[in-house]
Amino acid sequence: MTALKFLQAYPDALQDQVRRLITEGRLGDYLSQRYPQMHDVQSDKALYTYALDLKHEYLRNAPAIDKVLFDNRLDLTHRALGLHTTISRVQGGKLKAKKEIRVASLFKEAPAEFLKMIVVHELAHFKESDHNKAFYKLCEHMLPGYHQIEFDLRVYLTWREMQ
Numbered sequence: 001m002t003a004l005k006f007l008q009a010y011p012d013a014l015q016d017q018v019r020r021l022i023t024e025g026r027l028g029d030y031l032s033q034r035y036p037q038m039h040d041v042q043s044d045k046a047l048y049t050y051a052l053d054l055k056h057e058y059l060r061n062a063p064a065i066d067k068v069l070f071d072n073r074l075d076l077t078h079r080a081l082g083l084h085t086t087i088s089r090v091q092g093g094k095l096k097a098k099k100e101i102r103v104a105s106l107f108k109e110a111p112a113e114f115l116k117m118i119v120v121h122e123l124a125h126f127k128e129s130d131h132n133k134a135f136y137k138l139c140e141h142m143l144p145g146y147h148q149i150e151f152d153l154r155v156y157l158t159w160r161e162m163q
């Protein structure tokens with residue numbers, strides 16, 4: 001039985017479905033049928049605008065974002081696909097919190113929903129630091145089907161590693 005390291009948190013029945021798709025050689029088809037649309041966010045500047053638009057739509061009252069960028073040091077071995085940080089800096093005698101979001105570079109070339117899932121996840125952390133009910137409610141509000149997309153993103157990572 002193949003160990004599915006990205007899907008370990010999911011019930012066996014779901015993992016078995018993925019194993020079946022792998023055995024039948026249909027995993028790539030499953031993904032391309034569900035997620036045919038790639039996004040065109042190709043630079044840090046474009047990613048910043050993308051995140052800002054989402055924030056304006058859903059999280060107007062959350063703190064401003066200072067920086068959003070693709071980061072090729074974020075990788076799967078660290079289990080971090082995205083990262084949000086608040087760096088406090090003294091500026092003009094005042095303490096200022098700088099909010100940053102980093103997205104793993106592998107999402108530059110990925111279906112649109114997966115990039116959105118990562119950005120939505122990190123944005124939601126501006127309001128909720130823990131992965132609690134309120135956090136996932138917010139994610140679901142910003143991206144309907146969030147849980148399914150997170151599962152499929154992990155399927156995508158599994159498929160990607162097989163290539």
Ligand SMILES: [Zn+2]
Binds near residue numbers: 125
């Ligand atoms: Zn998180």
